[in-house]
Ligand SMILES: Cc1cc2nc3c(=O)[nH]c(=O)nc-3n(C[C@H](O)[C@H](O)[C@H](O)COP(=O)(O)OP(=O)(O)OC[C@H]3O[C@@H](n4cnc5c(N)ncnc54)[C@H](O)[C@@H]3O)c2cc1C
């Protein structure tokens with residue numbers, strides 16, 4: 345394999361001027377430096393690789409997604425802890441919130457990681473050439489790198505992610521609005537933040553900004569927040585949210601305009617909502633539509649996702665896709681999993697031979713919303729389980745039913761488990777409450793390894809008095 349960068353570099357890539365004169369051929373070209381970059385571990389150190397990235401190195405999770413949001417969420421949780429401290433006989437007061445320091449803490453840690461990742465690929469890894477531009481296909485496994493250079497590769501990985509959807513009514517209004525891309529660097533805390541959307545991003549940022557002292561209004565077109573989750577979860581969460589935020593459900597936005605340095609929304613019922621800043625959190629669209637995918641022989645589904653099979657193969661020979669650009673799940677642990685699958689398949693060099701390829705496992709994909717309280721889920725909702733025609737048993741246990749939840753004086757949390765009657769096969773689990781993202785993990789494990797509800801409940805010790813007793817009790821309560 346030819347090493348790329350033991351020679352003088354060209355325009356910040358690992359290419360020499362001679363490489364550039366001709367179309368340079370790579371073993372592997374990867375579009376996107378998020379999960380596509382982390383996929384390239386030491387097994388690829390002798391592989392002549394191109395990474396094509398138009399934005400900030402490291403992608404969504406590191407720069408504008410999971411990592412910074414959870415750092416803000418942690419600070420928000422600390423602020424909320426102070427608010428409830430008196431219940432436990434601890435008098436504490438929040439004297440203030442230093443927004444610039446909060447932002448610096450987060451990005452003072454995140455930005456260097458992005459820079460270090462880029463430096464590693466661009467300078468230290470001699471087998472890698474980094475092209476900083478907008479990539480698009482100009483033929484089968486032939487890419488315009490957006491830097492004036494065209495490259496070809498034996499194998500291509502499309503890991504181009506997704507971007508926020510901004511409804512036309514907002515886009516065409518010409519008002520200043522924020523998305524997850526920039527709200528975390530807003531210069532000062534808005535007195536009143538208006539959030540459009542009621543999904544994951546809205547729920548997490550509503551928690552962050554309200555805990556830090558902002559008034560929050562959430563405008564959502566559905567009847568409930570987080571309406572794709574189990575109905576008991578979304579109903580309980582919507583009730584809790586209404587106590588903390590001004591929540592306008594079943595509403596769309598008719599008009600948006602500037603208002604006294606902020607924004608004014610006219611809702612479809614004529615109501616006016618004004619605020620100092622507007623955050624748009626109305627979903628994300630895969631970036632496959634910006635790749636000239638057809639030129640590369642790559643088919644897109646009607647919803648914009650790149651079509652892949654269970655081996656993450658696209659419709660173009662030698663081209664794999666992973667993560668938000670192709671996945672039904674816009675979650676980092678899913679893109680990480682798919683990246684591991686693609687890595688294995690790239691190393692096989694056996695496109696046409698599924699017998700040696702690895703398939704992705706999307707059977708039991710968990711998700712967590714890091715709001716207050718946390719929410720986590722895996723498997724079917726109760727509605728889905730009942731619609732499946734299976735004989736279904738459902739049981740809900742409150743956090744306050746177990747010792748730790750009782751000690752916490754919790755009034756909100758619960759664990760809901762859904763199983764098939766007779767076999768005890770676990771079909772779904774939904775947790776709302778403190779540390780839900782951790783509490784649910786034993787259920788993810790049980791489902792993944794085929795452990796039935798009864799065996800899971802009775803075949804192991806459950807630490808007393810840990811919060812996980814709520815899972816044990818929910819399982820024991822199932823009428824199987
Ligand atoms: C606010 C927020 C919070 C989130 N929190 C969580 C969480 O807590 N847990 C969780 O599991 N998931 C979370 N997610 C989802 C998670 O961030 C994504 O599922 C994951 O990062 C997707 O990874 P990816 O590699 O597919 O895409 P990305 O990381 O987005 O990488 C794609 C890269 O491709 C580049 N690119 C795109 N098109 C081109 C092109 N034509 N040419 C060159 N480069 C291109 C982009 O600039 C980008 O850097 C969150 C998302 C958001 C928005």
Ligand SMILES: NC(=O)c1ccc[n+]([C@@H]2O[C@H](COP(=O)([O-])OP(=O)(O)OC[C@H]3O[C@@H](n4cnc5c(N)ncnc54)[C@H](O)[C@@H]3O)[C@@H](O)[C@H]2O)c1
Pocket residue numbers: 511540541542543544545546548563564565566569570571595596597625626627628673674675711712713714
């Ligand atoms: N903790 C996590 O894992 C995490 C956190 C944030 C984001 N994410 C991922 O990113 C994805 C995108 O998040 P998101 O919250 O932007 O999308 P989402 O799909 O979770 O929610 C979109 C929300 O916007 C509403 N909506 C859509 N159009 C609207 C309109 N015109 N007016 C009013 N409401 C409208 C929808 O009804 C829905 O409530 C998530 O689905 C998730 O996969 C994950």
